[in-house]
Amino acid sequence: MPLPLYLLALAVFAMGTSEFMLAGLVPDIASGLGVAVGTAGLLTSAFAVGMVVGAPLMAGLARTWPRRTALLGFVLLFAATHAVGAMTTSFSVLLATRVVAALANAGFLAVALTTAATMVPPDRKGRALAVLLSGTTVATIAGVPAGAVLGTMLGWRATFWAVAALCLPAALGVLRGVPARPLPGGTVDGPPLRSELARLRSPRLVLVMLVGALVNAATFASFTFLAPVVTDTAGLGKLWVPVALVLFGTGSFVGVTVAGRLSDQRPGLVIAAGGPLLLIGWPALAVLADRPVALLVLVFTQGALSFALGSTLITRVLYEAAGAPTMAGSYATAALNVGAAVGPFLAATTLGTRTGHLGPLWTSGLLVALALLGARVEQALTPLPCPSGTRRPTP
Incomplete structure (x- = not known):
């Protein structure tokens, strides 16, 4: 895989750390800014x-920009919002910085997904996206725990400064490693924006999304509320x-x-094998949650299956939206974040x-049961013609 992909993954790591670490900082932020915990929780919703809004909006805004300019601008804006957030004493200002940071994050990820797909041969998009999305997974492994420790030791503002600082080497990597040319299609000779948006009329694309x-x-839904399952149901200490x-x-x-090694040519295999296992795994985790060993094993397994299916479906979105070269990444980003917003809301009820x-x-x-039902409907649809120069993954 090209080196610039790993540089993009570094920026995704910084942004993923910011997105996930906030859950553990809400009580301290509420106390520090003199607001209720429920009010501070609006930072996550914002x-x-x-x-969700920023992915198509920012991708449309940046579609004619050189890809280096777009990515560099988004990552620097993301860093700036965290610097402002670290210094403010106003909850309203902090809330505004989270909205702007989300717009920058969405714009970066939308452009990065499309850029990553153009850095490799058409039949290796899945592997390229696996490298890019590894930034998010590493954020859950290292970034979020590190942010929690830093917030405990030095206060929540220190975590905001840390994220801002982490964006700087990522920005340097974008500057030195990403080509300056515009995204494919982001020129006067490329498809107009109306044509790219028209791809959303494709039933197959909408179903994959x-x-x-x-x-x-x-x-x-489960990741957000995993902590009380560990401490209350399984009876483990907070350190667990x-x-x-x-x-x-x-x-x-x-x-x-x-999944990155399978999602280009055999996405159907990932879905057919991983989908039922993921479906069984969540109820199994609910039934066995009071057994610590089973709980921890299933947490690992569900993480693997969830992201294997999720990354495969992102790849499918890019294949199905091949006629929208500058907007395809935003469609994938919006779909994923609709899920990230709706899942915890439904779980909370x-x-x-x-x-x-x-x-x-x-x-x-x-x-997951609804997702598998949707996947069966999507597979039953007549495949759309493949764009020139690409291979449709085997269903």
Whole structure:
């Protein structure tokens, strides 16, 4: 894989760390800025909404820019918002910085996904995206725990400064490693924006996006509320929470890596083999959550299966949106973040029911069931013609 892919992954690591670490900082932020914990929780919602809206908006804005300019601008804006957030004493300002940071993150990821797919031969998109998304999985393994420790030792503002600092080598890597030429199609000779948006009328593309959103919703529904399962249901100490999160992150890294080698030519194999296992795994985790060893093993397994399917579906979105060369990455980004926003919301509604802390796990199982149903419908559709120069992955 080309070196610039790993430089892009470094920026994705910084942005993923910022997105995930906030859950552990909400109580300290609420105390430091004099707001209720529930109010401080709006920071997470604001980021998710910004990602969903920002992906197509920022990709459309930057479609005629040189890719280096777009990526560099987004990563520097992301760093600047964290510097402002680290210094502010106003919750309103901090909330605004999270929205702007999400827009920058969404724009960067949308352009990076499209850029990564153009750095390799058409039949190796899956492997390229696996490298790029490894930044997110490593963030769950190392970045989030490190941010939690840093926040505990030096306060939540230190974590914001750390993310801002981490963006600087990523920006240097983009400057030195990413070609300056525009994205394919982002010129006067490329397809107009209206033509690229028209790809969203493709039932096959919309279904792949929907399935990806459902799988990601299932992932975040349980990941967001994993801590009380570890401490209350399994009866483990609080120190086991980061252990469980690291196991989930390690599993996700393994899943992305393995699926990256299969998602170009055999995506159907990943979905057919991994989908039912993922479907069984969430209820199994709910039933066995009071057994610590089984809990930790299943957390690792579910992380691997969730990200294996998720990364494969991202690759499928890019294949199906091949006629939208500058907007395809934004479609994948928006779908994933719709899932990231909806999943925890649905899971939260179950916490007050008889299922208690296990409600999110059952919710994840239901969401995966819906995703597999959508996948069956998508496979039944007549395949669209392959764009010139690409190979459609085997269903």
